[in-house]
Amino acid sequence: MLQRTNWDRTGANKAEKSSMKHTNEPSALPAPQKGAATRQSKVHAILPPSGYAVEDDLVGRGIKQWKAERPDLDSTGKAVVGRLLRLEEVVLRSINAVLQPYGLKYQEYAVLATLRVSGAPYRLSPSLLQATLLFTSGGLSNLLKRLEREGLIKRSTDPRDGRGVQVRLTAKGHRLVDEAMPKHAAAELHLLRMFDAEQRETLARLLSVMMVGNAPELGPEPG
Secondary structure, eight states: OGGGTTSOHHHHHHHHHHHHTTOSSOOSSOOOOOHHHHHHHHHHHTSOSTTOOGGGSHHHHHHHHHHHHOTTSOOTTHHHHHHHHHHHHHHHHHHHHHHGGGTOOHHHHHHHHHHHHTOTTOEEOHHHHHHHSSSOOTTHHHHHHHHHHTTSEEEEEETTEEEEEEEEEOHHHHHHHHHHHHHHHHHHHHHTTTSOHHHHHHHHHHHHHHHHHHOGGGSSOOO
16 A cells, blocks of 8 residues: 555546446545545444444443343443443553563553653652542552662652652663653554544543543643
C-alpha cells in the first residue's frame, strides 16, 4: 500500500474507474461521505474483521441474558459500564507485562512516573501524590516503603513544614522510570490500535465527560 502513495492522482482515478467497469463490487477507495453517513462508516471501520459484531463480546452476551430474563429493566448501561469494568483488568494485564522487565507493577510505576513528570526537583507530598495518581490506594504508605527499600524514592522531612513529609525521586528511580516510560506509552497506544487519531480523541472526550460528570473532583483544578 505504501508503494502506491506516490501515484499520480489522475492515474489512480482512471485505474479505479476502469476496474469498476469490470465488477459490481464497490471501489476499494470510496469517495468520502459527509455527515451521519461518514460517522456511521467510521463506526463500522473500527470493528474487527471476520464478521465480528459488538453483541458477540463477553458483555454483549451478558446483556442478551439480562434482556431475556429481566426485560422490565433497562440494561443498556451495561454496554458501557460493563466493558469499562472488564477492560480495567485487560489494560492492567497488558501494562504489567510491559513493566515486568523493569521489576515494576503499574502502581509502583505510576508513583515514579508521577514524580518524574512533576518536574524538578521531582518531589511531592504524599497527599499531593495521592491526589495526582490515577488510582486510589489505601496502601500508599506501604507502596512508598517498598519503593524506598529499592532505592527508587526517598522520603524526608518537608523543609517548609517540619511536621510534613516529601517524597523525592532518586537518581536510580529517575533512570529506571525514564527507561520504562517509552515502553508504557507504546503499550497504551497498542491497546488503542483499532482506533485512528480522531476516534481516540472522540473516545477520550466521551470518557472525560463521564468521569467528571460522576466525580467532579477529578475535573479542572479550582481557580
